[in-house]
Amino acid sequence: MRAKTKYVTMPSKTILPERDAAREPVLECVNLGITLGGIKAVEDFNFTLGRTEIAGLIGPNGAGKTTVFNLLTKVYQPTTGTILLNGKDTHGMNTMQVNKAGIARTFQNIRLFKNLSVADNVKAAMNNDMHYNMLSSILRLPNYKREEIAAHRRALKLLSIFDMQDMADVRAGSLPYGAQRRLEIVRALATNPSLLLLDEPAAGMNPSETADLMDNIRKIHEMFQIAILLIEHDMSLVMNICEGICVLNFGHIIAKGTPDEIQSNPAVVEAYLGRKKEA
Amino acid sequence: MIFLNFFISGISLGSIYAIIALGYTMVYGIAKMLNFAHGDVIMVGAYVCFYAVSRYGMNPFVGVVLAMAVCTSLGIVIERFAYKPLRQAPSLAVLITAIGMSYFLQNTALLLWSSNPKVFPSIIGRGSFKLFEGKLSVSHVTVLTIATCVIIMIVLSLFISKTKLGKAMRACSEDKGAAQLMGINVNATISLTFAIGSGLAAIAGALLCSAYPTLMPTTGSLPGIKAFTAAVFGGIGSIPGAFLGGLMLGVIEIFAKAYISSQLSDAVVFGVLIVVLLVKPSGLLGKQLQEKV
Secondary structure, eight states: OOOOOOEEEOTTSOEEEGGGTTSOOSEEEEEEEEEETTEEEEEEEEEEEOTTOEEEEEOSTTSSHHHHHHHHTTSSOOSEEEEEETTEEOTTOOHHHHHHHTEEEOOSSOOOOTTSBHHHHHHHTTGGGOOOOHHHHHTTOHHHHHHHHHHHHHHHHHHHHTTOGGGTTSBGGGSOHHHHHHHHHHHHHTTOOSEEEEESTTTTOOHHHHHHHHHHHHHHHHHHOOEEEEEOSOHHHHHHHOSEEEEEETTEEEEEEOHHHHHTOHHHHHHHHOOOOOO | OHHHHHHHHHHHHHHHHHHHHHHHHHHHHHHOOOOTTHHHHHHHHHHHHHIIIIITOOOHHHHHHHHHHHHHHHHHHHIIIIIGGGTTSOHHHHHHHHHHHHHHHHHHHHHHHOSSOEEOOOTTOSOEEEETTTTEEEEHHHHHHHHHHHHHHHHHHHHHHHSHHHHHHHHHHHOHHHHHHTTOOHHHHHHHHHHHHHHHHHHHHHHHHHHSOEEOTTTTHHHHHHHHHHHHHHOTTBHHHHHHHHHHHHHHHHHIIIIIOTTTHHHHHHHHHHHHHHHOTTOTTSSTTOOBO
């Protein structure tokens, strides 16, 4: 169990972990909302994430959790509200640009480049860091070789976080399920994010794999000092790892707080288990 | 010896098909569309080369480079204005647009350059190597064609497997959404694919017209369709497949011309395609070697 994180309320009424209070939050959503097919899939989503905070986004199925991720990564353009990433308004940016600005994510259903090798999956995500042009790659000039070697080294180093460096040449699609999930996280890290979004990282994992995953998420958090926002149904993982939790139901935030506060919040209990019958 | 002669001609014709098929297969792999205007880009390349060499007296190789530059730009422009607005449209709409673009290019060529066939000057003359005391004669164009095809295949394979742009292309061909979320510029990658395919089409045009010197606005159509067949034959989306499919189609066509009937050769070619697709619908290298680009 991690030590309980102390939260402080900022003058702007947002709540941040004490250690991040002096720094600009990595993410600030103000009145974020989207209407999909006439339905308000997410509405009035106000949310702040500290620079090194690990937070969870939970809620029953269809609550709009993945929609929030899609809004943050501009797969959907929001109908209302603003998203500030590292203090910068992401209005008008596309998916690629918000990735450059510091958001990386994994997917609920794994979306690796299955026919590429493990190392190539990671290197494909480093495109923004490589600057040689087409001519030098065709003529194999020294700057091409230098950058490719550096990228390969970095890919192996990232893979070694999850002990996957020996699988570098394996086709990604032929990896076992758990390894594919880990590779997705490595690939996301390769883009140098300041905010990592994990969409159900423990889905389909058995308890021991989930325990490993928790250790790995902590490890990443310590190594890279980045903010992590995760969607997860596995409550033991969420309660163990997240410092702050935000609960969504029918597109609205119904509760925010520390794991202890959330567990004893009547609105959350109701959303998950239904209303208690009045005697 | 005659057999060997036919075989070499077949490989040479097949090399041209392979170069054209690369354009089809790369664009299909990444944009999931059949660019039927590809054959007409070949024709434009051949005309540019023809005018550069015959009218303006340029060195043939400079002419080819110029044709490549023109076709590369043409490919990017076609993608930008005809296909990009239809990125989200159903594939049938894109297919019809591609056929429309093909007719547009043919008719523009008709307007600009008239329907009179032009005699294309070979880019390296009409000489030939005599082997086995003159029993086997291999023209310079044949050697150049085969060599060009091999070089293109090697360079392209290295480019796709070893460079960041190549990785971006493979990533986009598998999952554009995920690629974009990993910071890959999908639009630029698709443009690049069209640019490479069209640049190769210019080379194919110059080689094709060096071997078969009649140049008309419809010159690109039939080789275009046959190269498309070659791409399907080898497994569309697969680069080694395009290479193999192109070579096999060329050899089959020449053998059919030589040993069966020159009128029936096209029927034989397409007949073989039907048989292959009945036995293996994904093409020769369709599934096992899923190196889609």
